[in-house]
Each structure stands twice: as structure tokens, then as C-alpha cells.
Amino acid sequence: MAGIYKDILDEDRQALFNISSDKWRHLNDYFTSFADGMSRRNMNHSLILNFKKDGHGCSKACEYCNWRNSSFTKELCHPSYTSLANFLKDFWGYRVTFSGGGDPLYDYENFKLTLKNLSDEVKTLGFLPCLITREYETAVDAQGLFHQISFSVDSKNGDARYAMEEIYARKIVTIVYDPARPLTFYKDLYDYFAPSVSHMIIRQDMNELWMCSDPALQIKLKRNILLAMFRAMNARVQFLPGEACLDAYYLMGKEERLGRDLFAPDRVR
Ligand code: SF4
Numbered sequence: 645m646a647g648i649y650k651d652i653l654d655e656d657r658q659a660l661f662n663i664s665s666d667k668w669r670h671l672n673d674y675f676t677s678f679a680d681g682m683s684r685r686n687m688n689h690s691l692i693l694n695f696k697k698d699g700h701g702c703s704k705a706c707e708y709c710n711w712r713n714s715s716f717t718k719e720l721c722h723p724s725y726t727s728l729a730n731f732l733k734d735f736w737g738y739r740v741t742f743s744g745g746g747d748p749l750y751d752y753e754n755f756k757l758t759l760k761n762l763s764d765e766v767k768t769l770g771f772l773p774c775l776i777t778r779e780y781e782t783a784v785d786a787q788g789l790f791h792q793i794s795f796s797v798d799s800k801n802g803d804a805r806y807a808m809e810e811i812y813a814r815k816i817v818t819i820v821y822d823p824a825r826p827l828t829f830y831k832d833l834y835d836y837f838a839p840s841v842s843h844m845i846i847r848q849d850m851n852e853l854w855m856c857s858d859p860a861l862q863i864k865l866k867r868n869i870l871l872a873m874f875r876a877m878n879a880r881v882q883f884l885p886g887e888a889c890l891d892a893y894y895l896m897g898k899e900e901r902l903g904r905d906l907f908a909p910d911r912v913r
Contacts, residue, residue: 685736688892691728691762692906694721694745695755701746704778708820708849710907717745721897722758725765731895732769739792740771745896749779749786756786763789776818780807787813794818794845797833808840815841818884820849823863827870834874834881843880846870850907853886 694717695701702711711717723731732740742748748759766773772791777783783793784807792814797804808815817837819830834844852863867883874881890903 685734687737688739688741688888689732689735689737690741690743690892690894691723692717692721692743692745692894692896693748694719695748695750695758696720696746701750702744702778703750704747706820708822708851710850711744711746714906716896716901716906719897721745722762723895723897727895727898727900728762728765729769731893731900732766732771735771735893738772739774740766741794742773742775742790743894744776747777747779748775749777749782752779752782752786759786760789780804783807784810787811792816795841796820797837805836805840808837816843816845817841818845818847821846821852821867821870822849823852823859823866827866827873830870831873834877843882844874845882845884847884848886850886850889853890853908 693701697720698718700712700717702709705712742759742762744750752759763773773789774792774794775783775786775790776794776796778796780795783795787793790813793811794816795804795808796818817833819833830846837844846867852860855863871881871883886907890907892903894901894903894906
């Protein structure tokens with residue numbers, strides 16, 4: 645946005661508007677911060693929680709995990725009220741997601757008061773606390789704290805569906821899209837979860853974003869077939885591109901970061 649104003653209008657400044665350089669610089673700065681503010685305000689805002697000291701607080705071992713070896717979650721982390729209020733002060737959305745890091749419901753017995761306080765604080769600030777987790781059984785106990793629970797699933801779900809049936813919060817199933825799996829795998833997942841959830845999200849695996857173009861094209865084609873298949877089944881399915889995570893804002897303890905800092909710090913894109 646700022647670039648457009650600079651490249652297109654700067655050279656026409658004198659001719660069109662007869663504005664002095666100083667005033668133009670001021671105007672350009674104004675539009676730059678306005679554009680940055682607009683993009684920031686509408687982007688998803690999440691809290692990255694990790695409840696294991698000196699480690700990764702999650703009992704699962706997903707092969708595509710972006711967090712397990714991340715240097716960002718090597719310490720116990722949850723935000724203070726001040727950092728939370730600061731993080732959300734310019735946010736124009738209404739849902740704030742409690743996410744990992746580790747799993748937000750890891751070691752729930754010891755951290756439920758922390759989670760409750762965070763949930764209350766988010767509500768006090770005028771937002772709806774939402775959760776993404778893989779701890780299905782614990783989610784039954786914790787559901788009163790959240791407006792919406794998004795279950796992240798894969799083939800190792802066990803009896804997750806039965807735990808979900810006991811959840812009265814709004815339920816979403818998030819599936820990390822793995823192009824190596826056959827389409828029938830996703831159809832089975834859909835059949836398994838559809839009766840108990842509001843809708844389903846197919847989320848792009850971050851690792852897929854950096855594949856070379858040929859496989860990437862095939863993956864895209866396969867994904868489009870999958871989405872067409874779901875729509876033909878009248879499924880409430882949404883595709884969440886990895887870019888949405890890269891452009892989202894995250895709060896870890898006191899520090900705020902953009903998704904690109906977390907997921908692609910060493911990638912040239
Ligand atoms: S549930 Fe999430 S944090 Fe835990 S291993 Fe799987 S991807 Fe990583």
C-alpha cells in the first residue's frame with residue numbers, strides 16, 4: 645500500500661496536488677500506518693501457550709509438528725493481563741484463540757486456574773476465548789471456559805468423536821492436510837466427525853508451502869478435488885491456507901510476533 649502511494653503518486657505530487665515534500669512525507673507516513681493498522685486489526689490473534697517448564701507441553705507426537713523443536717516454546721509461557729490488553733487493543737475481530745506452543749490443555753489439573761484467569765481476561769476485554777486442542781477428554785472438563793473448541797485431528801484420533809458428543813461449545817474439526825494420504829482418508833474422517841461438529845477446516849501444512857512447483861501443483865489439484873468432493877457431499881468445509889497463519893498475530897508470554905517470525909524465520913520467500 646505504502647509502495648503504491650510512493651511509486652505512483654510521488655512523482656505526480658507537484659503536478660497534481662502542488663503539495664510540498666514535507667507535507668507529502670507526512671501524508672505518506674499517515675497512509676502507511678493506516679494501511680498497516682488495517683491489515684493488523686483484521687488478522688487472527690492467538691495466544692501461544694506452553695505449560696511445560698524447559699520443554700514442549702504436549703503429549704502428542706504429530707510428524708508435521710512445527711512446535712516440538714521450536715526455540716520459541718522452550719520455556720513455560722502464558723501472558724500477563726498487561727501484555728494481553730496491549731496485544732488486543734487494536735484488534736477488530738472477536739475471537740481470540742488459545743493455541744500451542746504445547747497443547748493449551750496439557751497438565752490441565754495444574755494449570756486450569758491459569759486458563760480460567762486468561763479466559764476471564766479475554767472476556768473482560770470484550771472478546772470470545774476459543775480453544776484449539778487435541779486433548780479431547782480434557783476438553784469436556786474445560787469447555788465452560790471457551791466459546792468455541794476446534795479439535796485438531798488426524799488418523800490417531802481414538803474415540804475423539806465420543807468425547808466431542810459431550811461438548812456443548814461450538815465445535816470445529818481442523819484437519820492438517822497431508823497430500824500423501826489418499827482422498828478416501830479424508831472422506832472417512834468426514835464421515836466420522838461430521839455428525840458431531842459445526843463445520844470442518846482443512847488446514848494447509850506449513851511444510852507444504854515451501855515445496856518446489858511441480859509437486860505443489862499436484863497437491864493443489866488434489867486438494868481442489870477433495871474440496872469439490874466435500875462440497876458435492878454438502879459438507880461444511882473450509883480451506884485455511886498457510887498464508888493465513890503466516891499473517892496472523894501471536895502473543896507468547898510478553899512478546900508479540902507475526903506468524904512469519906514463528907514459522908518461517910529462516911526462509912527467503
Ligand atoms: S498436537 Fe500440536 S503441538 Fe502437539 S505434537 Fe501435534 S502438532 Fe505438535
